[in-house]
Structure formats: C-alpha cells, structure tokens
Amino acid sequence: MSKRVYITGIGIVCAIGNDVPETLLSLLAARSGIGKITLFDTIHKDVLPLAEVKMSTSRLLQELEHTGAKYLTRTALLGMKAAGEAVRSAGFRKTDGYKTGLISATTVGGMDRSEDFYAGFLENPAGGRLIDIINHDCGDSTERIADFLGIKDFVTTISTACSSSVNAIMLGSNLIKTGQLDRVVVGGSDSVTKFTLNGFNTLMILDKTGCHPFDENRAGLTLGEGAAYLVLESEACVMAGHKKVLGEVSGYGNANDAFHQTASSPDGTGAFLAMSKALKMSGLDSAEIDYINVHGTGTQNNDLSEGIAMERLFGEHVPPFSSTKGFTGHTLGAAGAVEAVISILSIEHGVIFPNLNFTTPMKELRIRPVSALNLGHAQIPHEIRHVLSNSFGFGGNNSSIIFSKCEAKSIEQ
Amino acid sequence: MNNIYINGSGNVSPQATTDNRHFLENPLSFEVRRLKCIDPDYKRFIPAEQIRRMGRIIRMGIAASKLCLEDAGFGAAAVSAGEFVPDAIITGTGLGCVEETEKFLTSMIRNKEEFLTPTAFIQSTHNTVAGQIALMLKCHGYNFTYVHRGVSFESALTDAMTQMQLGEISNALVGGSDELTANSFAITSRLGLWKQNPVNTFNLLNDHQRGSVAGEGSAFFFLEDHQTACSQAILNGVTMFLNPSSPQEISSRVRDFLAVHQLNPGDIDLVLMGLNGDPRTDILYHDLVESDFPLTSLGYFKNLSGEYHTASAFATWLAAMMLKTQTVPEVIQINKPPARLEKVLIYNHFQGKNHAFILLSRP
Numbered sequence A: 001m002s003k004r005v006y007i008t009g010i011g012i013v014c015a016i017g018n019d020v021p022e023t024l025l026s027l028l029a030a031r032s033g034i035g036k037i038t039l040f041d042t043i044h045k046d047v048l049p050l051a052e053v054k055m056s057t058s059r060l061l062q063e064l065e066h067t068g069a070k071y072l073t074r075t076a077l078l079g080m081k082a083a084g085e086a087v088r089s090a091g092f093r094k095t096d097g098y099k100t101g102l103i104s105a106t107t108v109g110g111m112d113r114s115e116d117f118y119a120g121f122l123e124n125p126a127g128g129r130l131i132d133i134i135n136h137d138c139g140d141s142t143e144r145i146a147d148f149l150g151i152k153d154f155v156t157t158i159s160t161a162c163s164s165s166v167n168a169i170m171l172g173s174n175l176i177k178t179g180q181l182d183r184v185v186v187g188g189s190d191s192v193t194k195f196t197l198n199g200f201n202t203l204m205i206l207d208k209t210g211c212h213p214f215d216e217n218r219a220g221l222t223l224g225e226g227a228a229y230l231v232l233e234s235e236a237c238v239m240a241g242h243k244k245v246l247g248e249v250s251g252y253g254n255a256n257d258a259f260h261q262t263a264s265s266p267d268g269t270g271a272f273l274a275m276s277k278a279l280k281m282s283g284l285d286s287a288e289i290d291y292i293n294v295h296g297t298g299t300q301n302n303d304l305s306e307g308i309a310m311e312r313l314f315g316e317h318v319p320p321f322s323s324t325k326g327f328t329g330h331t332l333g334a335a336g337a338v339e340a341v342i343s344i345l346s347i348e349h350g351v352i353f354p355n356l357n358f359t360t361p362m363k364e365l366r367i368r369p370v371s372a373l374n375l376g377h378a379q380i381p382h383e384i385r386h387v388l389s390n391s392f393g394f395g396g397n398n399s400s401i402i403f404s405k406c407e408a409k410s411i412e413q
Numbered sequence B: 001m002n003n004i005y006i007n008g009s010g011n012v013s014p015q016a017t018t019d020n021r022h023f024l025e026n027p028l029s030f031e032v033r034r035l036k037c038i039d040p041d042y043k044r045f046i047p048a049e050q051i052r053r054m055g056r057i058i059r060m061g062i063a064a065s066k067l068c069l070e071d072a073g074f075g076a077a078a079v080s081a082g083e084f085v086p087d088a089i090i091t092g093t094g095l096g097c098v099e100e101t102e103k104f105l106t107s108m109i110r111n112k113e114e115f116l117t118p119t120a121f122i123q124s125t126h127n128t129v130a131g132q133i134a135l136m137l138k139c140h141g142y143n144f145t146y147v148h149r150g151v152s153f154e155s156a157l158t159d160a161m162t163q164m165q166l167g168e169i170s171n172a173l174v175g176g177s178d179e180l181t182a183n184s185f186a187i188t189s190r191l192g193l194w195k196q197n198p199v200n201t202f203n204l205l206n207d208h209q210r211g212s213v214a215g216e217g218s219a220f221f222f223l224e225d226h227q228t229a230c231s232q233a234i235l236n237g238v239t240m241f242l243n244p245s246s247p248q249e250i251s252s253r254v255r256d257f258l259a260v261h262q263l264n265p266g267d268i269d270l271v272l273m274g275l276n277g278d279p280r281t282d283i284l285y286h287d288l289v290e291s292d293f294p295l296t297s298l299g300y301f302k303n304l305s306g307e308y309h310t311a312s313a314f315a316t317w318l319a320a321m322m323l324k325t326q327t328v329p330e331v332i333q334i335n336k337p338p339a340r341l342e343k344v345l346i347y348n349h350f351q352g353k354n355h356a357f358i359l360l361s362r363p
Helices: A020-028 A057-064 A074-090 A111-123 A138-149 A164-177 A194-202 A235-241 A269-282 A300-314 A332-349 A408-412 B056-071 B076-080 B098-110 B118-124 B128-137 B149-165 B182-190 B201-206 B247-260 B279-292 B311-325
Strands: A005-014 A100-105 A154-158 A183-190 A226-234 A247-256 A291-293 A386-393 A397-404 B005-012 B088-092 B142-146 B171-178 B217-224 B233-242 B270-273 B297-300 B343-350 B354-361
Touching: A005 A020, A005 A074, A005 A164, A005 A235, A005 A332, A020 A332, A057 A074, A074 A100, A074 A138, A074 A183, A074 A226, A100 A138, A100 A164, A100 A332, A111 A194, A111 B098, A138 A154, A138 A183, A138 B149, A154 A164, A154 B142, A154 B149, A154 B233, A164 A183, A164 A226, A164 A247, A164 A332, A164 A386, A164 A397, A164 B149, A183 A332, A194 B098, A194 B118, A226 A235, A226 A332, A247 A269, A247 A332, A247 B142, A269 A300, A269 A386, A269 A397, A291 A332, A300 A386, A332 A386, A332 A397, B005 B056, B005 B311, B056 B076, B056 B098, B056 B128, B056 B171, B056 B217, B088 B128, B088 B149, B098 B118, B098 B182, B118 B128, B128 B142, B128 B171, B142 B149, B149 B171, B149 B217, B149 B233, B149 B311, B149 B343, B149 B354, B171 B311, B217 B311, B233 B247, B233 B311, B247 B279, B247 B343, B247 B354, B270 B279, B270 B311, B279 B343, B311 B343, B311 B354
Parallel strands: A100 A154, A100 A183, A291 A386, B088 B142, B088 B171, B270 B297, B270 B343
Antiparallel strands: A005 A226, A005 A247, A183 A226, A247 A397, A386 A397, B005 B217, B005 B233, B171 B217, B233 B354, B343 B354
C-alpha cells in the first residue's frame, strides 16, 4: 500500500503547444490557441472557431514514425504523442519489473474515421471502408497507446463526458494506493470531430467569438482538441528510482449532480460535493488552496453553477481562480488531464495563468477570475502549493482533484 | 480485507432472466445469427412520458439496475421513490449508446449538418446509462463509466472493489450494458464477427462456421461489504490483461490470480467459460482447460446471451445465481457438473485480445 501518489512525468499536445515547453511558453505569453477550422470540411467553417492542435494527422504520423497510417485515428495519435512525452519525462524503463498500467479517457474515440465510414455505409450497406470503422470504439485509442508504450498489465478506458480524464487520474491513484499497480500512465485524448461540433451546436452553447469564461457576456464554449498524460508512481517506486517528483495527487472527489442529463443544477450541488470530497481527502483546510483551475467552459449554465458552488464552499475567501479554456478550448475527454498538466506547471513555476477574454464580472457572483498574468500581484501568492482543478460533464458527472507541491524532504520521510 | 458480497442482481437479456425467483427454468433456444433482449415491462421502471424518448440501452440499464436493487431487498416502491441511494454507480459498456450515436450521425450526414436536434446527441454520450440511473435514484455519489471493449464490465468491478478496499464506499451498484442495432450488426457482420448462416443457439459449440452469434444485454449487481439474507455470492477478485503472447501466459496469469486467493486450479469447482462457437478463438479456452483444468467441471453461457463486449456481466449473474441456488442448469453444462459448488471461476476473452478472470464463491 502506498499512502501517497507522486507525479513523475507529464506530457501534453494541445492548441497552444505540441509539447510541455511550447504549452508553457504560450501560457506565459497569454497566447490563445483558438482559431479557424482547418481540419475538416463543415458548413460551420467560417462561423464557429475551434482550438485545433497545430499538427495535421499526417504530420503526427510522421513525427511518431508510425507506419499505422491506415488504421490510426487522430485521437490515438494525439494520445501516443502526449503519453510518449509523459513517459520520457518520467524516465522509466518498461523492463524494470514494476507493475505498470495505462488508464486513458476519451469521449469521441475514433469518431473522425467513423464519420467517413458512415457516409459510404448510408449510401449502400456494403459501402464505407471497414478500416475506417474498426477503430471507432473508445478502447481502440487506449490499446494503440498501450502498444506504443509497451504497457499490458492493466489497460482500461474511461468515458464520463467532460470529466473523463480527471477520473482516469482518480482510478490510477486508487490502484497505486491499494498496491495493484506500482506505476500508471493516466490521462485522456480527444480529437475534434464534426460529430461533436454539430452536437454542441444543437445545444446552442458554442460561442462564435471564442469562449469568455466567467464573463457576464459569455455566450458559450469553444471546442478544442488535445491529449495530456501524467505518470503516477508509488512511494516505493519513487524512492527506488531516486526520481525527480513534480508534485503529488493529494485529494480527489467525484459526485453526481443528479439534476439533468446535460445541465448543471442552479445551486451547484455536484460541484460542491466533488470539491468538498477532494478537500476532505487531502486533509487541507480550504484556506490552503492557492489556486483553482476551474472547469469554466464559458456557458451560461456551467460558470454560474460552478461559481455558486465555489462561493458556497469557500465563503468570503474564494482562492484566486481562472479557466484556461480560453487558451486550449474545451478538450472534452482530455480537458481534465490538460488542466492537470497546466496545474502542475502552475505549481512548478509559481504562476497563475490568466483567464483570457474576461472583461465584465458576472452579476450573480461576488468573485471574478484572475484575468491578467500578473507575477507581482499582491493577491496572488508567489508560491503555489496546492491547486484544485475541476472538471464537470454531461450525465451530471462532477470531478475535482487537488495537486500539491512536494518538497524533496517530505518524500524521504 | 473483508469479503465483498453480491447482494442483489438484475438481468435484462435474451432469456427470461428478470425474476431471480425463477432461475433459468425454461431456457430459450433460437435459430438465429443475433439474439435480442426480451424487453421487460419498462413502464414498471420508468415514467411513461420518458420511455419513448429514451434510447434502448438506457431503458435496459435502468430496468436492470432497479431489478437489482429490488432483488437486494429494497422494496420496489422505495426504489422508485428514490428512497434508497447507493454509494456509487459504476458501469461498463463496450460501445455505449449505439442507437443514439447512429441516429445523430445519420441525420448529420443526410442533412449535411443542418436541421439537427440535440436529443440523440445528448443521449449518445457513453455515460448516459450511469447518469440516468443517478438521476432516477437521486444518487449524488461516485459515478463512473468504463468503455474498454471486452473488459469494460471487469474495469467497473475492479473500481468498485478497489474503493471498498480503501473504505471510500461500503456499497456500489455495478453493471455492464451493450445494445446491438441493425446497423452495428450489419457492420460487425462485414467484419466477420458472426456466423454467416443462422445457428441453433443450443448447438452453438458444435457449429463449425466461423464467428459467433451476436448478443446484447444489461446486468447489474449490488455489491456490499457485508453479508445479508439476500447474498448470492462472494466476489473474491477480478483480473484482466491484454493480448497475451501465448497460451502459457494465460496459464501463468490464472495461476498467479488464484495464488493471490491462496487457491490452486484444483480448488475450483466450476470454470464458466466465454466459449462463443468461433473455432478461431475458442481454442484459447480449450488450451487453458487442458493445461490447468483437465478434471474440472466446465460450463458456458453464450448460447444464452450471445457474444458482446459486456457478456461477462451475464456470466457473473449466472455464476452468482448458481452459487446461491446451488444448481448448475443443464443448458450451461459442458461436462459432468460438480458435486459441490463453492468456487466458480469465470474466464472470458473478447476476440482473443481482452482477457479477464472473475472469481466468485459461495457466501
């Protein structure tokens, strides 16, 4: 049994960077990744913006030196790229005898290829290339990543809408705590597809000008794509390898809003419960949270419900918070892991990355996000020790997780 | 660690399985390429105005989960009124809400992205079944959905057991669901998953055509950290692995798994296997029997359920009910049934790739 769960590696590919260093540079430069749709043909092309990863599918294949062009989906490729970076940064050898797992999250899986298949199939039941449909299911991308990394001890996939990849971190942490695994790669990957773009468009929650989280005049979210993974290791594993530790997973909570299939409750019940559970597990006082990376999609409903939940939980002392979806867009199943990597960068560099596109505070709330990168701001602590990150999804799924700085000293104990 | 008990189960399947007081009394045989679930009277579980708008897998999942809680001793009225709330709802599904996904995808393609309505998109999300159950039960607890091919249900079981071991929860509603639509059957037929000609399902293992018979179903279990009058079985453990390199690896995986529970293959009274009639992949079951269970009683179940990603949830129901009733239905027997039934091992794999063992014992 390992009481503590350490983070020893991170990897990311998203609209603002093809790896961790690039992503950090964009965050520090307050440079958004939201732009025009280039990846596929759609009637929404010049109307709705997207936060696309700035790499074509063929370039991803080239970079990964993979010969699987015929069958690999964009979700699998993004996942392989980010998980590969995470594993390299943790620096472990897969042959060192430690029991290693992979838990990946996705909501669309291989939907990009299924769209092509169905166009042919609907014309004619014998139509559509089968190679475009065999990778439709969510498990496919995970198994491709597992093969790429050489992991087979425990491999599974989670799909709980927009909270998926935080849940992957939770399961991974639990498996380390019970000793079922020594080390686990956790995170998520989702590519943008016509299916999700049109789906969210029917809900009328896509902002034509790019998302404005927590702004009074917010008009919806902006879809993004990407993948991010963390390597989690047990105490024994870290000590044996004298590993550099980036932080630890100190608490998490999952709760269901049980209010509506897609909408959040007006009093933020699920969000409140998830954050409370995470705090309770961490043993931290609410005043010890230095920063909240909020879910903050930019929809009317989410930001109000989440804001109310934060005011309920933290009262007059809501910690500094920001939504980083103005940078990355809403990466759905990858969002929790993308924001986990951003939270860890926040701890590592002592910086709160700003909530882009914010001008007017919401009239229902007392709080407002950190909207400018202000390294010398008196309200913002230079040292960020504990970050709470929220991810909420369809099906009432609410997840919160706390990442903490760990001193070399505390690992030795 | 304390034992984990299966204290209730609900099963919507191609067989008459919705009343555990009558355990497979009249198993049904079919001459088919695919099996369809027998629809229970959904009005008993879901408000009439919601049934019509609800995708079929969601209806099946809600019915199975409510049957499960009733079976665990919570009165139907109390379950319907949301008076009983589990600590966690954890589900597994290979493909999720296929019908709704196809519906949205089809209209998007046919109408060239115009005139779309959100209902199908909203219900297409993989976690819709778990979300709708939470909504019906007003359950604010932990809510997860696993979507990993042939080990989706096993992942859900692993999660529940792990959290019970950590003391995070003391009970959980855990299930596996998959639906088969006309389109998904047509596509998977083209991929060669199913037999070309109809087969008598009771003769599944003697048919030499490639492929299996397609199936679907939803089975839920109420797991608790203590025994009750309703206890059906102890859930001792689950393990899963990917793409074994040889039959020897499968053999050593089962021995390692049993050793964790201080057991040898000889201690198992019945091995319930996922034989699906496809000679290409059934060989893996035969190999394991030969290497590790040459004298053990053997059973199978896909003649009843058909093949699908979460068929092991049907097997878990079958094993739990056998342990509770201390009977081994003739329809599942491959050889002589055991004289006593204390320990049942389920071995299932999906297309030779995703493998899992589930160990259950008599409470």
